[in-house]
Amino acid sequence: MASASLSSDRPGGRGLVMVDLPNQQEAPPLSEDEKRADKKAAKKRKKLEKSLETRVLDPWERYRALTDLLDRYMECAELQDRKTRFGLIILGTLNAVNVLVLMRPEVFQSGIDRSWLWTYAGSYLALSLYVFIEAIDELKPRLQSLLQRAHGMESSGTESAGLCFMRDVAAQSVDEYNERWRQARFDQLNRELVQQSQQMSLVNLAKFAALNRLYKGLLVLIFLTAGLFAMIAYQALRG
Numbered sequence: 001m002a003s004a005s006l007s008s009d010r011p012g013g014r015g016l017v018m019v020d021l022p023n024q025q026e027a028p029p030l031s032e033d034e035k036r037a038d039k040k041a042a043k044k045r046k047k048l049e050k051s052l053e054t055r056v057l058d059p060w061e062r063y064r065a066l067t068d069l070l071d072r073y074m075e076c077a078e079l080q081d082r083k084t085r086f087g088l089i090i091l092g093t094l095n096a097v098n099v100l101v102l103m104r105p106e107v108f109q110s111g112i113d114r115s116w117l118w119t120y121a122g123s124y125l126a127l128s129l130y131v132f133i134e135a136i137d138e139l140k141p142r143l144q145s146l147l148q149r150a151h152g153m154e155s156s157g158t159e160s161a162g163l164c165f166m167r168d169v170a171a172q173s174v175d176e177y178n179e180r181w182r183q184a185r186f187d188q189l190n191r192e193l194v195q196q197s198q199q200m201s202l203v204n205l206a207k208f209a210a211l212n213r214l215y216k217g218l219l220v221l222i223f224l225t226a227g228l229f230a231m232i233a234y235q236a237l238r239g
Contacts, residue, residue: 059186066193073200080207084138087214091131094221099125101228112235124224131217138210142203161188164196 057065102121161184162168162177169177 003197026178059190063186063193066190068196069198070193070200072206073167073197076204077200077207080204080211081139084211084214086133087131087211087218088135090218091135091221094218094225095128098225101232105150112231115230120228124221127217127221127224131214131221134210134214134217138207138214142206154232161185161192163189 027115102117128145162172163184172180
């Protein structure tokens, strides 16, 4: 045991007070094998923590997940545009077939009621225009939301960084925008990516609804065309 003496300056004090202190021994240094074992155990714990599915994503992982999600939404929008263009090819083919059939004089001389033919032609034309309008609705630009400024940042306690939204970017000079990126934080960037992902999901839902109506209209046009051919064939067999 080690002893230490403390002096008291108070009047009437007893002078020196003896206090026993335990000996403080330093821990022996770790050997190289023990250091390597500690490092290996730390890496193993870190790897195990990353493999847990219930853990919270870190900022970098959220950023990568959000950019991947935004890319998938953009690919989905492009896929729907390609399906719409394919639908327009089907529409053009059906229209050409109907025009070629209805323009043949023997169709009107086959005994089919002309009033029925005019009713068919009017109905087909109206439905064809409806399908064409739905195609325009699906293909039209829906980027108004992406052209806006970032919104709702202040309510969450996060200041708008002006990093991703086109109108925010265009309103800054090159030096200002470069400085924004130099001082950008992960929470600001991820917040804007969250907003863009949500807006692209709304765009895709609207495009999908228009595409669904387009193909339903094409299906009706196909049935109408099939009915026209069935009527012509029936009249030809009767004749």
